[in-house]
Amino acid sequence: MRRTAFTVTVxxxxxxxxxxxxxxxxxxxxxxxxxxxxxxxxxLPGGQPEEPDSEVxxxxxxxxxxxxxxxxxxxxxxxxxxxxxxxxxxxxAIECPYLSLLPPAPDGTSAYALVHGxxxxxxxxxxxxxxxxxxLATVPGHCEGGAWLDRSGRLLALDRELEGLTKAVxxxxxxxxETSPLLQITEKSNDRLLLAExxxxxxxxxxxxxxxxxxxxxxxxxxxxxxxxxCLLPPDASLTPFAAQPGQGLSPEGxxxxxxxxxxxxxxxxxxxxxxxxxxxxxxPAGWLAGAGLWTADGxxxxxxxxxxxxxxxxxxxxxxxxxxxxxxxxxxDAACEDAADxxxxxxxxxxxxxxxxxxxxxxxxxx
Numbered sequence: 565m566r567r568t569a570f571t572v573t574v575x576x577x578x579x580x581x582x583x584x585x586x587x588x589x590x591x592x593x594x595x596x597x598x599x600x601x602x603x604x605x606x607x608l609p610g611g612q613p614e615e616p617d618s619e620v621x622x623x624x625x626x627x628x629x630x631x632x633x634x635x636x637x638x639x640x641x642x643x644x645x646x647x648x649x650x651x652x653x654x655x656x657a658i659e660c661p662y663l664s665l666l667p668p669a670p671d672g673t674s675a676y677a678l679v680h681g682x683x684x685x686x687x688x689x690x691x692x693x694x695x696x697x698x699x700l701a702t703v704p705g706h707c708e709g710g711a712w713l714d715r716s717g718r719l720l721a722l723d724r725e726l727e728g729l730t731k732a733v734x735x736x737x738x739x740x741x742e743t744s745p746l747l748q749i750t751e752k753s754n755d756r757l758l759l760a761e762x763x764x765x766x767x768x769x770x771x772x773x774x775x776x777x778x779x780x781x782x783x784x785x786x787x788x789x790x791x792x793x794x795c796l797l798p799p800d801a802s803l804t805p806f807a808a809q810p811g812q813g814l815s816p817e818g819x820x821x822x823x824x825x826x827x828x829x830x831x832x833x834x835x836x837x838x839x840x841x842x843x844x845x846x847x848x849p850a851g852w853l854a855g856a857g858l859w860t861a862d863g864x865x866x867x868x869x870x871x872x873x874x875x876x877x878x879x880x881x882x883x884x885x886x887x888x889x890x891x892x893x894x895x896x897x898d899a900a901c902e903d904a905a906d907x908x909x910x911x912x913x914x915x916x917x918x919x920x921x922x923x924x925x926x927x928x929x930x931x932x
Contacts, residue, residue, distance in 0.1 A: 570856035570868060572598070573624050573668050574712075579856075579868065580622035582614060583607070593620050593643055595628050596868065596876060598858075603868070605876040608643045608650045619665045624672025629655075629691055631665055631677070638663040640690050640697065656696040658688065665690075666710040670717045670762070676700075678707055678722075687720070687735060701741020703733070711760040713784060721746055723756045732757040732769070749773040749790055759821065760784070761808035766816040766838065768805045779803055781838050783816045795843040796836065802826045803834060803843075804855060811861030820883060822865055824855040831855070833867065835883065849879035 572579040576598055583594040590613025595606045608628060621629040627644045640655040658679060666676040674692030678685055685707035689698045705726030713719040718738040723730055732747040732755055747755035753773035760767050765784040770777060773790075780792040796803060802825075809820040817839035825832040825845055831854040835844045848854065851871040858866050865881040884890050 569619075570853045571621055571668065572856070572858050573622050573672055574670050575599075575624055575672055576858045576860065576866075577624055577672075578622040578626060580620040580628045581853075582616065582618060582620060585609075585613070590614070591616050591618070593628055593630055595622060595626070595645075597626075598866070598878065603876050603878040606645050608645065610643075610650060610652065621665050621668060621675055623668075623675070623691075629665070629675050631663065631690075642691070655691055658690075658697050663688075666720070667712065670712050670715045674717060676710075676720070678710070680706060682706075685722075685724075687741060700737060701735055701743070703735060703741075703743050707733075709757060711757055712762060713760050714762050721757050721760060730754045730756055747771070747790075759805040759808055761810060761812070761816075761819055761821075763810050764808075764812040764814070764816040764819045766808060766812075766819045766821070768808075768821060779805075791838075793836075793838075793841065795841060798825070798843065798845075800827060806855050807857050807859050807865070809859040809861070809863060820859060820863065820865070822857055822859065833857075833865075835865065844883075849877070851877070852879070 570579055570581045579596040579598055581594060582591045585592055592607055592609040592614060595608060597604050615633065617633065619631040623629060627642045630641050630643055632639045634657070637657040637659045639657040642653040642655060644651045660679045662680045664678050664680070666678060669676060675690050677688045677690045679688060683704070685703045685705065686699060687701040687703065689700055703722065703724060705724040707722040707724045709723040711721045713721055713734065718736065720735045720737065721732055722735060724733045729752065731745060733743050734746045736742045736744070747757060747769060749755050749771050750773045753771050755769060755771045755773065758768045758770055767782050767784055769780050769782065769790060771780060774792050778792050779796040780790045782790040804824045805821050806824055807822040812819045818837060821836050823834035823836065825834040831848070832845050833848045848867055849869045851869040853868045853870065856868050860866070863882055867879045867881065869877045869879055871877065882890050
């Protein structure tokens with residue numbers, strides 16, 4: 565049995581999570597190396613098992629940052645392989661009610677965290693600064709989530725709850741933590757950012773602006789409205805985006821997005837592109853760590869899995885010309901994954917180049 569909180573670095577080189585030791589009840593950090601011919605895992609156990617609420621974050625140099633709760637403090641350390649054991653470098657501690665790590669930073673070496681208070685949230689750099697944890701910004705309200713909007717690591721989007729509404733905001737680390745609106749589809753809607761792809765500017769959002777809570781998409785800086793495709797509202801299923809294809813430049817309509825599709829019978833994989841009016845759905849590999857994976861720039865979706873015979877596996881999948889997911893067969897032949905959705909026929913009309921205006925000025929629209 566293993567934890568499914570599986571985090572991958574931005575460049576896709578490493579991943580980390582807490583694993584359950586074989587034959588024991590103790591959790592220990594485990595680092596996966598993903599950028600070689602075959603993935604492999606390295607255990608990073610400490611002197612005693614970790615608490616199940618500890619968090620780990622992989623860095624692009626192969627070290628793993630761990631956040632542990634110790635009484636009323638949160639202690640931070642770097643873990644790394646050291647011969648037959650585990651090396652540990654303490655980074656300091658923050659005394660607070662609750663601290664959560666943010667997703668991996670674009671530079672691969674810095675790490676950030678949120679400290680959640682009753683009326684405000686503080687943003688900290690916990691690794692990569694001058695020395696020790698460093699307070700960067702204070703944001704009124706309760707903030708959650710976290711998505712990087714650029715490759716420089718300057719613009720961080722957070723979902724902020726303030727005065728009964730949740731809106732996505734941007735914290736500009738280049739301007740002393742200045743906070744500004746990102747999503748405001750209507751004045752009284754709850755607008756959350758679920759995923760951002762910095763190269764294309766694609767944003768996947770969740771909002772109740774259409775009257776019910778549903779998924780939509782927009783483009784950072786675009787004059788076009790936030791759109792809410794019907795294919796992203798399947799019956800009796802819940803969709804959660806977990807990876808978007810990088811390297812698409814100014815082509816957000818061609819950026820592939822992977823979803824975890826949760827149904828009563830279990831979790832499937834969904835693949836969607838804004839330029840296509842369909843959501844492809846198919847079973848993940850046996851032992852898939854549901855909700856974990858990454859895209860490569862050339863369009864390969866990689867899904868981590870664990871089985872009794874394969875303790876560290878990575879299934880590789882591509883999309884055919886018509887958008888059908890294709891996975892390599894055991895004999896080296898390609899086998900198309902079956903589409904479990906009800907796709908709509910036809911291709912969308914060409915989309916004109918958008919004008920660069922703030923996304924919060926764009927209205928909402930429904931699309932098929």
